[in-house]
Amino acid sequence: MLQWRSPVSNSFIPGRLDSVRQIVTYRIFRATFCQGGVQAEEGRGRAGLTWSVFFSTVYLSVVCSGILSFGRRLMVKCKRLKLLIISGSPRPGGNTEDCAEFLAGCLKGYEGVIAEHLRLRDRDIRPCTGCRKCMQLMRCAVAGDDMPALLEKIASCEGLVLAAPVYWDAPPGMMKDFIDRTHGLYARPQPYAGKKGWLVSVATESGFATHERVLSGWFSHYGAEILRKVRIFACEKGDAMASASARDTLQALAGEIALAS
Ligand SMILES: Cc1cc2nc3c(=O)[nH]c(=O)nc-3n(C[C@H](O)[C@H](O)[C@H](O)COP(=O)(O)O)c2cc1C
Numbered sequence: 436m437l438q439w440r441s442p443v444s445n446s447f448i449p450g451r452l453d454s455v456r457q458i459v460t461y462r463i464f465r466a467t468f469c470q471g472g473v474q475a476e477e478g479r480g481r482a483g484l485t486w487s488v489f490f491s492t493v494y495l496s497v498v499c500s501g502i503l504s505f506g507r508r509l510m511v512k513c514k515r516l517k518l519l520i521i522s523g524s525p526r527p528g529g530n531t532e533d534c535a536e537f538l539a540g541c542l543k544g545y546e547g548v549i550a551e552h553l554r555l556r557d558r559d560i561r562p563c564t565g566c567r568k569c570m571q572l573m574r575c576a577v578a579g580d581d582m583p584a585l586l587e588k589i590a591s592c593e594g595l596v597l598a599a600p601v602y603w604d605a606p607p608g609m610m611k612d613f614i615d616r617t618h619g620l621y622a623r624p625q626p627y628a629g630k631k632g633w634l635v636s637v638a639t640e641s642g643f644a645t646h647e648r649v650l651s652g653w654f655s656h657y658g659a660e661i662l663r664k665v666r667i668f669a670c671e672k673g674d675a676m677a678s679a680s681a682r683d684t685l686q687a688l689a690g691e692i693a694l695a696s
Contacts, residue, residue, distance in 0.1 A: 514547060514696065515546070515547055515548060515549045515696065516547060516548045516549070516593050516594050516631075516692070516693075516695065516696030517549055517591065517592045517593050517594070518542065518548055518549065518550040518551070518592060518593070518594040518595070518596065518692065519550075519551055519553060519588055519589060519592040519594070519595050519596070520535045520538060520539055520550060520551065520552040520553065520595075520596040520598060521553050521555060521595065521596070521597055521598065521613075522534075522535040522552065522553070522554050522555065522598040522599070523555040523556075523597070523598065523599040523600075523606060523607060523609050523610030523613065524556070524598075524599060524600045524607060524609075524637075525556050525607060525608075525609055526600075526672070527556065528672060529600070529672055530600065530637045530667065530669040530670075530672065530673075530674055530675035530676075531598050531599060531600050531635070531637045532554060533673070533675050533676045534598055534635050534637060534667055534675050534676075534681070534685055535552050535554075535596070535598045535635070536552060537675075537676065537682065537685050538550075538552075538596065538598075538635065538685050538688060538689055539551075539552045541685060541686050541688075541689035542689045542692060542693065544689070545689065545690075545692075545693035545696070547693050547696035548594075548692060548693050548696050553585075553588070555609045555610060555613055556609060558580075558581040558585060559580040559581045560580055560581060560582055560585070560609065560612050560613050560616060561577050561580045561582075561612070561616075562612045562615065562616075563575075563577070563612070563615035563616050563618060564576075564577060569618050569619040569621065569622070570621070570622055572619070573619065573622050573623060574619040574620075575616055575617075575618065575619035576619075577616065582613075582616050585613070586617065586619075586620075589627075590626075592630070593629075593630060593631065594630065594631045594632070594633070594692065594695070594696075595630060595631075595632050595633075595654065595659070596632070596633045596634070596635060596692075597610075597632065597633075597634050597635070597650050597654070598634075598635035598636075598637070599635075599636060599637070599646070599650065600636075600637045600638065601636055601637065601638035601639075601641075601642040601643060601646045603642070604641070604642035604645040604646060605642070605645060605646050605649055606646055606649055606650060610650075611649070614649070614650075614653045617653070617657070620657060624658075625657060625658030626657050626658065627654065627657035627658045627659040628657075628658030628659070629658070629659075630654075630658070630659040630660070631659065631660055631662055631695055632651070632654045632655075632659045632660065632661045632662065633661070633662055633663050633664070633665070633688060633691075633692060634647055634650050634651060634661065634663070634664040634665065635665050635667065635685070635688070636650075636664065636665070636666050636667065637666075637667045637668075637669055637675060638666070638667075638668065638669075639668070639669070639670040640668065643666050647664050651664065662691070662695060663688060663691055665684050665685070665688050667681045667684065667685075668681070669681065
């Protein structure tokens with residue numbers, strides 16, 4: 436049981452301060468006035484009161500700034516951009532995967548983004564059979580593979596990075612299979628409206644424009660907005676990460692993604 440010493444009469448006011456709000460109010464009141472009251476009795480009068488007002492002001496500003504910074508941190512956490520990086524190269528440990536991993540690593544430095552890298556070669560994605568049943572079903576009729584889980588992941592993210600090598604001026608077959616299989620969404624109006632997209636394309640020297648047209652055409656057809664397309668020049672394994680300009684490009688992309696969050 437806490438007892439409240441009155442600053443005015445110097446007598447004890449018995450009372451049970453059993454709620455947090457009461458205790459906090461009590462402490463602030465005591466810090467503000469009681470010290471001054473006691474000191475006034477001891478003959479220090481106005482000076483004591485001034486000091487206690489000063490200290491309680493400092494105390495209150497520290498508490499308030501603590502609450503504000505906690506609120507700010509909470510807001511950043513709640514506002515985090517959920518980003519999915521999909522890499523679509525059949526070559527394990529190749530340039531595309533290196534770029535995707537490097538980008539995910541850079542993004543770890545930004546509080547506002549939570550990034551996940553997913554490799555299409557780890558997933559079972561069967562090709563579209565062209566049955567067109569999806570037009571009635573509003574979903575793909577091909578069943579029993581990882582495509583539904585992948586679509587759920589995409590639906591729950593706010594940002595998507597598509598990373599793929601250029602194969603004959605276009606994305607490789609596995610990336611194209613993935614795109615084709617999203618035809619189940621075709622009958623729905625703009626299922627990816629509000630999502631943001633970025634492209635990372637890797638090639639030895641040429642074919643970027645047609646390749647990018649397939650990827651950005653797919654994503655923007657579903658209502659997403661493509662914010663940037665970056666091109667990485669690399670041929671053999673390790674070329675991309677050995678290039679300072681490629682690393683700089685990806686680092687800058689990470690910064691842009693963080694700004695978009
Ligand atoms: C089947 C195939 C087709 C390719 N077509 C092109 C092309 O059109 N233009 C180009 O510049 N590089 C082309 N390349 C080279 C790749 O884009 C390059 O090696 C890239 O670094 C591969 O990325 P990865 O290591 O992530 O698999 C091709 C490679 C393969 C295997």
